Amino acid sequence: MAVGEVVLGSNQYGKAEVRLVRVTRDTPVHEIEDLTVTTQLRGDFAACHTTGDNAQVVATDTQKNTVYAFARQFGVGSPERFLLRLARHFVDGFDQVTGGRFAADVHAWDRIAVDGEPHDHAFVRTGRETRRTVVQVDGDDVHVVSGFTGATVLKSTGSEFWGFPRDAYTTLPETKDRVLATSVTAWWRWADPDVDFEARYPVVRDLLLATFAQVHSLALQHTIFEMGRAVLEACDDVAEVRLSCPNKHHFLVDLEPFGLDNPNEVFYAADRPYGLIEADVRREGDPPVPHVWASVPGFV
Ligand SMILES: O=c1[nH]c(=O)c2[nH]c(=O)[nH]c2[nH]1
Numbered sequence: 001m002a003v004g005e006v007v008l009g010s011n012q013y014g015k016a017e018v019r020l021v022r023v024t025r026d027t028p029v030h031e032i033e034d035l036t037v038t039t040q041l042r043g044d045f046a047a048c049h050t051t052g053d054n055a056q057v058v059a060t061d062t063q064k065n066t067v068y069a070f071a072r073q074f075g076v077g078s079p080e081r082f083l084l085r086l087a088r089h090f091v092d093g094f095d096q097v098t099g100g101r102f103a104a105d106v107h108a109w110d111r112i113a114v115d116g117e118p119h120d121h122a123f124v125r126t127g128r129e130t131r132r133t134v135v136q137v138d139g140d141d142v143h144v145v146s147g148f149t150g151a152t153v154l155k156s157t158g159s160e161f162w163g164f165p166r167d168a169y170t171t172l173p174e175t176k177d178r179v180l181a182t183s184v185t186a187w188w189r190w191a192d193p194d195v196d197f198e199a200r201y202p203v204v205r206d207l208l209l210a211t212f213a214q215v216h217s218l219a220l221q222h223t224i225f226e227m228g229r230a231v232l233e234a235c236d237d238v239a240e241v242r243l244s245c246p247n248k249h250h251f252l253v254d255l256e257p258f259g260l261d262n263p264n265e266v267f268y269a270a271d272r273p274y275g276l277i278e279a280d281v282r283r284e285g286d287p288p289v290p291h292v293w294a295s296v297p298g299f300v
Helices: 046-051 060-074 079-093 197-214 220-234
Strands: 013-024 031-043 097-106 109-114 117-125 130-138 141-155 180-190 238-247 250-252 266-269 275-282
Touching: 013 060, 031 060, 031 079, 060 079, 060 266, 079 097, 109 197, 117 197, 141 197, 180 197, 180 220, 197 220, 220 238, 220 275
Parallel strands: none
Antiparallel strands: 013 031, 013 266, 031 097, 109 117, 117 141, 130 141, 141 180, 180 238, 238 275, 250 266
């Protein structure tokens, strides 16, 4: 059977899932905008597919850079306006681009409440954490641990990381002002199983998040220890707190190649790898109860 000529059909290409966090910090009350942006261009890209000639190809890396640069230059505002501006830029700016698909997911954040008041620069991702509990019974030996996972929180300032050792493999710059974000997994062991859990769960949860908001952080390790300490100092009925917190890195985007400064406003929210910071916080002299933790998933 004769084989007909092979031709290129429809095609589009671009950068998928650009993680953009924009902090507006004109006043002490910061605003954050958190989006996942995908750009895909359509037009005359046949030569690249059929002969490998890239002369018409607006690199996906350029598309990503444009997302970050536009966030700095124009802000985000409504995602629709942001995407329309990006689309016009590519379609009007490059003859070979005739259209495209531009998409954004917006990740909403609420302010963390501290003493009932919304915090200036500490946020919790909208949507509740998953509350969890494990009960262990051996005859009359009863232990209850409670906790939650998936409370994603972010501070747009009030976090430093410096003074760490530098060796031949160290490239991380020291910083006195960075974004600190994590998804808190917390467990706490009740001193006694006779607790009004419905009343006490929100108290411990709110205390953990309020402490995240209020501590001026010198490291995520420092923050999680203070979170555990705050609970143990305020709650006699809690014997032990365990925290597992991925450091959800927000890297400042270098906009200098595009003639733009970036005074801690436009960030790349990295997915992985991430630092994983975990600690067990107890009162001095309290005996450990490892068998209770043996069946609690997920850390140390
Ligand atoms: O809070 C932090 N703790 C670390 O141990 C660490 N390591 C790193 O690269 N960044 C950070 N941040």
